[in-house]
Amino acid sequence: xxxxxxxxxxxxxxxxxxxxxxxxxxxxxxxxxxxxxxxxxxxxxxxxxxxxxxxxxxxxxxxxxxxxxxxxxxxxxxxxxxxxxxxxxxxxxxxxxxxxxxxxxxxxxxxxxxxxxxxxxxxxxxxxxxxxxxxxxxxxxxxxxxxxxxxxxxxxxxxxxxxxxxxxxxxxxxxxxxxxxxxxxxxxxxxxxxxxxxxxxxxxxxxxxxxxxxxxxxxxxxxxxxxxxxxxxxxxxxxxxxxxxxxxx
Amino acid sequence: xxxxxxxxxxxxxxxxxxxxxxxxxxxxxxxxxxxxxxxxxxxxxxxxxxxxxxxxxxxxxxxxxxxx
Numbered sequence: 029x030x031x032x033x034x035x036x037x038x039x040x041x042x043x044x045x046x047x048x049x050x051x052x053x054x055x056x057x058x059x060x061x062x063x064x065x066x067x068x069x070x071x072x073x074x075x076x077x078x079x080x081x082x083x084x085x086x087x088x089x090x091x092x093x094x095x096x097x098x099x100x101x102x103x104x105x106x107x108x109x110x111x112x113x114x115x116x117x118x119x120x121x122x123x124x125x126x127x128x129x130x131x132x133x134x135x136x137x138x139x140x141x142x143x144x145x146x147x148x149x150x151x152x153x154x155x156x157x158x159x160x161x162x163x164x165x166x167x168x169x170x171x172x173x174x175x176x177x178x179x180x181x182x183x184x185x186x187x188x189x190x191x192x193x194x195x196x197x198x199x200x201x202x203x204x205x206x207x208x209x210x211x212x213x214x215x216x217x218x219x220x221x222x223x224x225x226x227x228x229x230x231x232x233x234x235x236x237x238x239x240x241x242x243x244x245x246x247x248x249x250x251x252x253x254x255x256x257x258x259x260x261x262x263x264x265x266x267x268x269x270x271x272x273x274x275x276x277x
Numbered sequence: 278x279x280x281x282x283x284x285x286x287x288x289x290x291x292x293x294x295x296x297x298x299x300x301x302x303x304x305x306x307x308x309x310x311x312x313x314x315x316x317x318x319x320x321x322x323x324x325x326x327x328x329x330x331x332x333x334x335x336x337x338x339x340x341x342x343x344x345x
Contacts, residue, residue, distance in 0.1 A: 071301070072279050072287065082290035086300045093304065125315070132307050140300040147293055245308065252315040259322045272326050 039116040041258040042267045048251050055248045062241030069234035077231075086144040088235060092242035094137035097165065098200060100130040100246060104172065105197050108190030118254075120186045121261060123193070124176050125253025129246065131169035138162055149213060157210035161203040168196040 037043050070088035077084035104126035110119035141159065142152040153159070172189045179185035207216040218227050227235070262268050281287040290297045 067301070071297075072281065074280070076280060076291065081293055083293040083296050085290070085293075085297050089300055089304045129311060132311055136304045136307055139303060143296040143300045147296055249308075249311045249315070252312060252319075256315040256318040256322065259319055263322060263326055268326065269330070272323060272330060 039114075039118050041118055041121065041262055042265075044118055045255055045258050048255060052248070052251065055244060055251070059241060059244040059248050062237055062244055066234055066238035066241050070238060074231050074234050075228070080148055083144055083147040084231075086140050087231075088238045090137055090140040090144060091235060092239045093133050093140065094162070095239055096242050096246045097130055097133040097137050097162070098203060099243075100126060100133060101165065101168070101193075101197070101200055103250070104130060104169075105193045108193040111186060112190045112194075118258075120190075121257045122250070122254050123172065123186065123189055125250055125257055127169050127172040127176075127189070127193075128253065129249050131166060131173065133246075134162060134166040134169060138166065154213050156213040157206040158203065158214035161199060161206050164199050165196075165203060168192070168199060171196075 066088060070085055074085070074088075076082050104123055107119040107122040107126060110116050111123065138159070141162075145154070146152050171192055175189045175192060176185050179188065207214055259268060288294050288298070
């Protein structure tokens with residue numbers, strides 16, 4: 029199979045719908061196992077932080093959610109770019125579920141961050157560089173969702189959403205670098221790809237499990253959202269009709 | 278090793294129980310919604326199509342009888 033053939037097949041909503049149906053049980057099982065293991069480990073077995081006490085356990089939700097909120101922005105922006113350049117249907121369809129998922133994960137990281145901030149810094153909210161740039165990310169996601177409803181023409185809505193998503197990528201490096209450029213309240217990164225983590229292994233290991241669990245969760249939720257979107261947009265096609273025929277009989 | 282002596286200690290989290298449990302509870306609720314809502318939407322789309330199909334079949338039968 030040549031690359032072009034592979035690319036076209038991957039871009040076919042019908043092919044994706046059928047193939048992803050087979051991946052779902054495995055993905056769901058992996059997500060469930062990793063998240064349950066990480067939660068029990070992080071909540072009950074990881075040692076409490078010497079300075080912060082047990083409030084530190086919020087890290088096991090806060091950091092993975094923030095990771096995926098950022099990674100998910102790339103997914104949305106790349107899907108938007110592919111949709112703009114090659115008019116790939118599947119990429120266009122992925123944008124809205126990716127935006128919903130990203131907005132929800134950004135909300136989780138902001139919300140848990142606020143609850144962690146209260147016992148640690150004495151305040152729920154502060155206009156710190158990291159927190160503010162995450163809030164901008166939240167509004168970017170909401171903007172992409174809003175654009176989908178703002179246009180009557182689906183093509184125009186998809187194009188506008190993709191352009192906004194691409195322009196918004198400027199914010200991503202700012203979020204990453206914010207803790208180094210403006211050292212205010214939020215602590216710098218504990219985990220770096222290039223260096224060893226500055227965390228005790230007993231605290232770090234459950235975090236790795238949770239991050240993996242969140243990656244699986246992201247893939248699972250994105251595929252579910254994409255499948256619903258595919259059925260909705262392809263509802264007049266023959267293959268969806270046949271799918272119902274099988275179901276109904 | 279388990280860090281808490283009793284269930285009460287686990288709930289209290291050394292005074293941080295409120296912050297920890299609200300964080301986990303709200304996050305898990307949002308995540309559950311992210312999985313449930315696309316499943317519901319899928320069922321809705323399929324349900325609408327099925328109803329539509331049944332109606333078309335029924336209409337076909339009726340017009341068929343009328344022509345006799």
